[in-house]
Amino acid sequence: MHIMEGYLDPLWCVVWFVVMAPFFIAGVIKLRKILAEHPEQKMTVALSGAFIFLLSSLKLPSVTGSCSHPTGTGIAVVFYGVGVCAVLSTIVLVFQALLLAHGGFTTLGANCVSMGIIGPLCGLLLWRVCRGAGAGAFVSMFVAAFIADLMTYVVTAFQMALNIMTAGDGNFVDALIDFLSIYAVTQIPLAIVEGIVLGMFAHYLFTSRPEIFEITESNKLNPLSTEA
Amino acid sequence: MSNKTIYIAGFAVVFIMCLGIFVFTNGEWGGSDDSGGEAAEDHGYVPWLTDWIDAIYGELPGEIESLLFAIQAAIGAIIIGYFIGSARSKKQASQE
Numbered sequence: 001m002h003i004m005e006g007y008l009d010p011l012w013c014v015v016w017f018v019v020m021a022p023f024f025i026a027g028v029i030k031l032r033k034i035l036a037e038h039p040e041q042k043m044t045v046a047l048s049g050a051f052i053f054l055l056s057s058l059k060l061p062s063v064t065g066s067c068s069h070p071t072g073t074g075i076a077v078v079f080y081g082v083g084v085c086a087v088l089s090t091i092v093l094v095f096q097a098l099l100l101a102h103g104g105f106t107t108l109g110a111n112c113v114s115m116g117i118i119g120p121l122c123g124l125l126l127w128r129v130c131r132g133a134g135a136g137a138f139v140s141m142f143v144a145a146f147i148a149d150l151m152t153y154v155v156t157a158f159q160m161a162l163n164i165m166t167a168g169d170g171n172f173v174d175a176l177i178d179f180l181s182i183y184a185v186t187q188i189p190l191a192i193v194e195g196i197v198l199g200m201f202a203h204y205l206f207t208s209r210p211e212i213f214e215i216t217e218s219n220k221l222n223p224l225s226t227e228a
Numbered sequence: 229m230s231n232k233t234i235y236i237a238g239f240a241v242v243f244i245m246c247l248g249i250f251v252f253t254n255g256e257w258g259g260s261d262d263s264g265g266e267a268a269e270d271h272g273y274v275p276w277l278t279d280w281i282d283a284i285y286g287e288l289p290g291e292i293e294s295l296l297f298a299i300q301a302a303i304g305a306i307i308i309g310y311f312i313g314s315a316r317s318k319k320q321a322s323q324e
Contacts, residue, residue, distance in 0.1 A: 007265050
């Protein structure tokens with residue numbers, strides 16, 4: 001899903017950095033509060049980041065004949081909300097841009113908005129809906145992780161199509177259809193796999209350390225919340 | 229449903245999906261990021277910058293790229309493994 005260096009017009013690079021900034025800043029403030037006021041949660045924060053590190057490094061084959069990777073943001077957003085998820089995703093995106101030439105620094109804002117903000121926000125909404133309807137940890141996390149992953153790629157397709165509309169010579173709808181078929185269709189089976197893996201881990205947490213899920217109750221839906 | 233059933237069923241579905249994709253799909257298995265870049269160029273977009281590794285070093289050899297991705301996966305896996313071990317020992321301690 002990472003938009004490569006140079007594949008967004010400088011104008012869009014700036015726009016997406018501006019969109020990313022408030023969520024990222026709110027996330028940094030919230031993360032600092034969590035680490036200061038709840039040091040016992042350091043391990044859970046690390047775990048949330050670890051899933052993003054692990055799953056976003058796995059390039060998996062898909063039905064379209066190309067490879068893509070899951071995002072792993074489901075755990076982070078369910079436990080700590082969109083802001084913290086944006087910060088953890090940015091760390092991974094910087095790691096990949098710096099060492100792997102995967103993604104880029106000029107496109108960091110756009111990649112963070114899709115992978116760390118809008119995708120996870122959709123996942124968190126669905127988590128709340130599922131939990132509110134009485135669904136268990138496995139089903140709720142499956143739905144949250146699946147939607148967070150898939151929406152990340154839908155947003156990427158949207159970002160690329162907007163870029164084509166203003167800086168290329170194609171029209172928005174044609175470009176959007178092309179990019180959705182490349183990114184989103186490829187991603188469907190991988191999002192299912194990610195949903196199952198994170199769902200199983202949520203079930204494991206629920207049976208071994210159910211008290212951890214108290215964090216999710218105090219987690220605000222507001223993506224700009226800085227309450228720890 | 230018991231824990232064992234959930235884990236076995238989950239891994240079985242993941243395994244069957246991966247196997248199905250490998251067996252029934254005839255693809256080149258290139259990255260979707262690269263395909264996205266090619267599609268942008270097909271729509272008349274001209275990239276204005278290359279990534280810094282390409283600019284300085286040239287394209288990373290596949291082996292080195294795999295190594296770096298493996299390091300990234302290992303960082304995540306080590307932390308998750310540590311968490312599971314720590315959760316297990318806490319559970320055992322509380323049961324004793």
